[in-house]
Amino acid sequence: MRNIDLAYLQNLDKQDSNAHLRDLFDLPAGQVYLDGNSLGALPTATAEKMQQVIKQQWGQDLIKSWNSHDWISKPTQLGDRIGQLIGADKGQTLVADTTSVNIFKLAAAAVAMRPERSKLVTETGNFATDLYLLQGLERMLGDRVQVVAVPRDQVLEAIDDDTALLLLTHSHYKSGALWDMQAVTQRAHDKGALVLWDLCHSVGAMPLELDACGVDFAVGCTYKYLNAGPGSPAFLYVAKQHLADLQQPLSGWMGHAKPFAFSDQYQPHAGISQALCGTPAVLANAALEASLEVFEQADLVSLRCKAQRLGELFIALLGEHCPEFALASPADSKARGNQVSIYHEAGYAIMQNLIERNIIGDFRAPDILRFGFAPLYVRYEDVWHTVMTLKDIMHTGSWQQARFQTVHKVT
Amino acid sequence: MRNIDLAYLQNLDKQDSNAHLRDLFDLPAGQVYLDGNSLGALPTATAEKMQQVIKQQWGQDLIKSWNSHDWISKPTQLGDRIGQLIGADKGQTLVADTTSVNIFKLAAAAVAMRPERSKLVTETGNFATDLYLLQGLERMLGDRVQVVAVPRDQVLEAIDDDTALLLLTHSHYKSGALWDMQAVTQRAHDKGALVLWDLCHSVGAMPLELDACGVDFAVGCTYKYLNAGPGSPAFLYVAKQHLADLQQPLSGWMGHAKPFAFSDQYQPHAGISQALCGTPAVLANAALEASLEVFEQADLVSLRCKAQRLGELFIALLGEHCPEFALASPADSKARGNQVSIYHEAGYAIMQNLIERNIIGDFRAPDILRFGFAPLYVRYEDVWHTVMTLKDIMHTGSWQQARFQTVHKVT
Numbered sequence: 001m002r003n004i005d006l007a008y009l010q011n012l013d014k015q016d017s018n019a020h021l022r023d024l025f026d027l028p029a030g031q032v033y034l035d036g037n038s039l040g041a042l043p044t045a046t047a048e049k050m051q052q053v054i055k056q057q058w059g060q061d062l063i064k065s066w067n068s069h070d071w072i073s074k075p076t077q078l079g080d081r082i083g084q085l086i087g088a089d090k091g092q093t094l095v096a097d098t099t100s101v102n103i104f105k106l107a108a109a110a111v112a113m114r115p116e117r118s119k120l121v122t123e124t125g126n127f128a129t130d131l132y133l134l135q136g137l138e139r140m141l142g143d144r145v146q147v148v149a150v151p152r153d154q155v156l157e158a159i160d161d162d163t164a165l166l167l168l169t170h171s172h173y174k175s176g177a178l179w180d181m182q183a184v185t186q187r188a189h190d191k192g193a194l195v196l197w198d199l200c201h202s203v204g205a206m207p208l209e210l211d212a213c214g215v216d217f218a219v220g221c222t223y224k225y226l227n228a229g230p231g232s233p234a235f236l237y238v239a240k241q242h243l244a245d246l247q248q249p250l251s252g253w254m255g256h257a258k259p260f261a262f263s264d265q266y267q268p269h270a271g272i273s274q275a276l277c278g279t280p281a282v283l284a285n286a287a288l289e290a291s292l293e294v295f296e297q298a299d300l301v302s303l304r305c306k307a308q309r310l311g312e313l314f315i316a317l318l319g320e321h322c323p324e325f326a327l328a329s330p331a332d333s334k335a336r337g338n339q340v341s342i343y344h345e346a347g348y349a350i351m352q353n354l355i356e357r358n359i360i361g362d363f364r365a366p367d368i369l370r371f372g373f374a375p376l377y378v379r380y381e382d383v384w385h386t387v388m389t390l391k392d393i394m395h396t397g398s399w400q401q402a403r404f405q406t407v408h409k410v411t
Numbered sequence: 412m413r414n415i416d417l418a419y420l421q422n423l424d425k426q427d428s429n430a431h432l433r434d435l436f437d438l439p440a441g442q443v444y445l446d447g448n449s450l451g452a453l454p455t456a457t458a459e460k461m462q463q464v465i466k467q468q469w470g471q472d473l474i475k476s477w478n479s480h481d482w483i484s485k486p487t488q489l490g491d492r493i494g495q496l497i498g499a500d501k502g503q504t505l506v507a508d509t510t511s512v513n514i515f516k517l518a519a520a521a522v523a524m525r526p527e528r529s530k531l532v533t534e535t536g537n538f539a540t541d542l543y544l545l546q547g548l549e550r551m552l553g554d555r556v557q558v559v560a561v562p563r564d565q566v567l568e569a570i571d572d573d574t575a576l577l578l579l580t581h582s583h584y585k586s587g588a589l590w591d592m593q594a595v596t597q598r599a600h601d602k603g604a605l606v607l608w609d610l611c612h613s614v615g616a617m618p619l620e621l622d623a624c625g626v627d628f629a630v631g632c633t634y635k636y637l638n639a640g641p642g643s644p645a646f647l648y649v650a651k652q653h654l655a656d657l658q659q660p661l662s663g664w665m666g667h668a669k670p671f672a673f674s675d676q677y678q679p680h681a682g683i684s685q686a687l688c689g690t691p692a693v694l695a696n697a698a699l700e701a702s703l704e705v706f707e708q709a710d711l712v713s714l715r716c717k718a719q720r721l722g723e724l725f726i727a728l729l730g731e732h733c734p735e736f737a738l739a740s741p742a743d744s745k746a747r748g749n750q751v752s753i754y755h756e757a758g759y760a761i762m763q764n765l766i767e768r769n770i771i772g773d774f775r776a777p778d779i780l781r782f783g784f785a786p787l788y789v790r791y792e793d794v795w796h797t798v799m800t801l802k803d804i805m806h807t808g809s810w811q812q813a814r815f816q817t818v819h820k821v822t
Contacts, residue, residue: 026470035474042470047462050694054461058640059437059453063446063771071641098689100663101512108551124675129664129689132677136662140519141552149675174673221690229469230482230693251547252511253540261776262585264535264560266543278509278540279632282641283461284695360474365672 012380022377032359032382036374037339040227049290074285087209093237094272102219102236103133105248110194112247114164121166124149127173163193171201171337176329182213205338206304228288252277303375307338310373317387339372353399423791433788443770443793447785448750451638460701485696498620504648505683513630513647514544516659521605523658525575535560538584574604582612582748587740593624616749617715639699663688714786718749721784728798750783764810
């Protein structure tokens, strides 16, 4: 095998059929950004699009824009476009609220659809909000349901005839470890349970096949691999066959069959719009629309291959140059998302030092350094610079002088 | 009394101590905009602020902005600034989610705080989402609670010893009719019930005194009189004395005492941040920040006086020139918000015709025309042009040729 060096990686960049997509982003000069799994980069088209929506649609056309610029249809229009990225036929995906709020809607709906069952199964160490929303539901419903959170290797056996819902994050936020969506969904269905997939770290990162896997429900954010901006609206998916029986408790006016009739009695919309609650976030939806344009030019299969290759090269180079680190992600790239996580007990200081040197990853307590390989804009040569900088940090011990500052990062 | 004519109104504009505030907005040329009670106008500073946040904070500083631009504190910072407009001491007001979602959080919390009580009292004809969210809670909790919606004149007597919560909209979305916040809150407290005020049509429109009135909970939107843009984030208020006992079910990770510890067990933040759920809407919060700057230069007492005067002049001129219309709002300006609503059986077509002539109000089925007098940018002379145009529409019968187009408007 040829030695991996900078020239080799630069050559891969030259041959990369996705390399031109990087030009669709405004990236900080001289920086290696490996945190797109936390906050995606800014698409170049977004700023102009936002100016247009703010100045013309809001400023000049004002209230008329609900019709003339079709603000009212964006939740379903954008939902269908995300649907194309996750293998969902039209009419099942909706842009609304946050991932957290959408988890509550769908977990509550699952409880209502399984009135004889009491368990909500998930894994310990799942992304915190997934656990917390199930706990919120449990507190609210008294003895009606119990959250059963077990270690990852015990999840499948925890699903039983009393399980109403299984909630898992498809690509784990810390390790990137992937669940087998089809097999796990089937296993839950064999027990009569419903499945809710959290796709935050998967959507836009790899091809997904929700319809083909028979998934019941899904949620996800749009500010990571979809690049819709900090705190951008989330999405949810409800399989067609559940739309007629869905009973989500956040029954706001925009989910009504006729929102503008202002009738006193709630009557859910027959389609996916029933999962809407309040007034849609128009400006944020515009940023999402701009960021989804990028995917019109992209091919998720090819992007996923690139991300896997980036991760493999990172791991190989780390093994060669930085033996101090242990892998916290699955070694097999098919078993992990587009991130690679590594352990080091001094991880926090090392990451601070790396960030000071303009290579941006992030840290998760107590000892994990995360590196996201967003294939739309990360280059092969970025892998080289990252590993060489890590090598220098470890060899010189410069991390011991790294500034200790409070780090808040949004997964 | 002097005759009200254009010269008189133009003179009022000349003397208006708030007239300069109109210059802080980008308004469409040649248009009279009387729908600020539905969607507020664009503050001039907003577009530039948004560009800065998008291009620099998101685009260049990326994930670091959670700290360096303090994205993480915006929900409480902006909440406290709204608190100044509603008579709330610091630490009780939070920017998050939508009005609808926040109603659910607080209504559910009220139910948990009154475990022996089963009634959720509100008025029929309240804004639809207020009714629908209580109904969602009712469906979800089975027999635990019942929504009791009664006509406006029966609300006070419907509050009894079994009432957990009273939910009312302070300024009615259709008529603008105001509830006496202090007296109604006191009445509910006398019966041991909690009160949740919907301030959507009041915040930024008039001085409010939540603390002084002993209010328990409140919610409101920021896209009407606060001018934060279409679908901008909402706010909620929880009185200090309830923060320790609040149990809101949308217990997302941002409401945790230590969100970045990612622990498996939810532990609410001790303060108002416990009412956060998912990741805050950073871009939308930036627009809200810009729009709140306008209020730093404004005086709500004086603005409210101007709005009342605008409404009074509108009603007087209508009476003189357009006797076809009946008043759908309280005649006494102290008893209504900053809008005036009028009845006409052909209201829909009349409003369409008015909009074609570049005077923007809105319509609420079956027969109400609404006119919002947002005092930050509506001029006295606008009242003249509106009434004279209505007069012409009625005299010539031009409304009978008005285009019938579907009108979606967000309250």
